[in-house]
Amino acid sequence: MSENQAIKQKKPARRSGGYLFIPKKLQRPDILLWLRRSHAWTGFYGALFFFVLGLTGFYLNHRTAIMHIEGGTVKEVASLSAPVEPGLITSEEALAAWMQEAFAIDAEPSRGRGRRGGPVSFGGRRAEQAPVFTVSFRGPNAVITGEYELGANRVTVKRTNSSLLKALVDLHKVVGVNKLFILIMDTMAGAMMFMVLSGVLLWTRLHGPRLAAAGILGAVAVATAFALSGTLIGWAAP
Known part of the structure; x- marks a missing residue:
């Protein structure tokens, strides 16, 4: 066997440490496979709603006088x-x-x-x-x-x-809808929370160094705290 063939057949070394937030006894192939499939199917289940919620959320984020963007018309x-x-x-x-x-x-x-x-x-x-x-x-x-x-x-x-955009924004705010739609949106909220949790569990093994992950989360937290510090209002009764 040539040296090049030996390199191709050599399997990449597995990263040590396992999944950071999953107990060792639960890091079995069947459980990990279920977690990956559930994460994928949950994303497929809510794909359309997630896209619409992201789009309308963008316009809702810019509905104030600061950086205002028109979110549909009536x-x-x-x-x-x-x-x-x-x-x-x-x-x-x-x-x-x-x-x-x-x-x-x-x-x-x-x-x-x-x-x-x-x-x-x-x-x-x-x-x-x-x-x-x-x-x-x-x-x-x-x-x-x-x-x-x-x-x-x-x-x-x-x-x-x-307009269509205004209707989608109102659906995001659950305006003028029935109980069935509210229940569907509840399942979408649950799906997003599950995807976040399962994604974090899987990410710790599948992608990148943990120090980089901690740095990204820390940077987002610090930036958010800094942005909110300029918007908090103090008040004291006379």
């Missing part, structure tokens, strides 16, 4: 003043029920932001201001809002549609 597509019998609507609940029946809305209303009625001063005179009821039906793709002033014979209804 456009008003319909506005009307619908007739209603005076005295039929006496509360936000009644307004929501009327809108669900009149416009075949199957979503549940969000919390209203109406105006309380009561006495006000106008031109030096005391007057009674009627309450205003406001109800919104929110979904990732659109928002339908109804506004009614007690005693009036009209309900103002508006609909705004969201």
